[in-house]
Amino acid sequence: MNANAATSPNFDHLFRERKPFGAAVSARGLVRSFDNKDVLRGLDLYVPAGQFLAIVGRSGCGKSTLLRLLADLDTPDAGAVLLDDGLDRRANTRVMFQEPRLLPWGSVLANVEVGLGAAGKAPGGRERARETLKAVGLGDRGDEWPAVLSGGQKQRVALARALVSRPRFLALDEPLGALDALTRIEMQQLLERVWLKERFTAILVTHDVAEALTLADRVVMIDEGRISLDLDIALPRPRRRGSVDLAVLEERILSQLLREDANAPDYVI
Numbered sequence: 001m002n003a004n005a006a007t008s009p010n011f012d013h014l015f016r017e018r019k020p021f022g023a024a025v026s027a028r029g030l031v032r033s034f035d036n037k038d039v040l041r042g043l044d045l046y047v048p049a050g051q052f053l054a055i056v057g058r059s060g061c062g063k064s065t066l067l068r069l070l071a072d073l074d075t076p077d078a079g080a081v082l083l084d085d086g087l088d089r090r091a092n093t094r095v096m097f098q099e100p101r102l103l104p105w106g107s108v109l110a111n112v113e114v115g116l117g118a119a120g121k122a123p124g125g126r127e128r129a130r131e132t133l134k135a136v137g138l139g140d141r142g143d144e145w146p147a148v149l150s151g152g153q154k155q156r157v158a159l160a161r162a163l164v165s166r167p168r169f170l171a172l173d174e175p176l177g178a179l180d181a182l183t184r185i186e187m188q189q190l191l192e193r194v195w196l197k198e199r200f201t202a203i204l205v206t207h208d209v210a211e212a213l214t215l216a217d218r219v220v221m222i223d224e225g226r227i228s229l230d231l232d233i234a235l236p237r238p239r240r241r242g243s244v245d246l247a248v249l250e251e252r253i254l255s256q257l258l259r260e261d262a263n264a265p266d267y268v269i
């Protein structure tokens, strides 16, 4: 018997039972330049409702630039981004970064409530914040200051703050990049759990190809301002680290990344 099967929860039923709550994100012809350097050159991307998409690519290829445009934190020079049903992007999108960006003068609970905006004052706001804090495993830490938390715990608070308003689109820019290897794996599992429960559309920028393959339904790679690889990851969840299937896909993505690197201009020292 497979030891993993006995210890790992099986999430498949969640897929079947829950209707996606996420909103589809579509980007058409995105162009973004800085100082006459074209970073995105007419990029098209459609992310169906509830999909978990990972974006990979060499450092500086434009991953964060793209995510900022998708999340309405920046405006394209040409092209457009839409959420389906004409939903307002600001109201329905939350972003999580590598740094937790917590307010040092607010309690942990108050930091989560920030994610509710004005709705935090409405009846039930505090209760919702408490529930969300519990969902990230910090139900008993609400009254403490952020300064006493570990790096991983601070990122959990940042995740709770991002999720408390039940966004339909969650944009994640290397949110686990600063964590140690074990905490990172625990956070990946947490992220997968909450995504399976809430079924928001998730777009994760990551340097870590193994992380992309563990979490995502689909991996896209950016090169030369466009999508250079678009791969569906049709493996059952939860995925087993070190499995042959994941290793084969990882090799394929890494070899393309390295090929693209070889084509990059030489650095002059």
Ligand SMILES: Nc1ncnc2c1ncn2[C@@H]1O[C@H](COP(=O)(O)OP(=O)(O)OP(=O)(O)O)[C@@H](O)[C@H]1O
Binding pocket: 034, 035, 039, 057, 058, 059, 060, 061, 062, 063, 064, 065, 066
């Ligand atoms: N506000 C800005 N002003 C000027 N140049 C910028 C700005 N934002 C991004 N760039 C440039 O655009 C390019 C892409 O940057 P971006 O941050 O999107 O890369 P990235 O793929 O996220 O890289 P990394 O993996 O290192 O985070 C880089 O050359 C960067 O210097």
Ligand SMILES: [Mg+2]
Binding pocket: 063, 064, 065
């Ligand atoms: Mg970046």
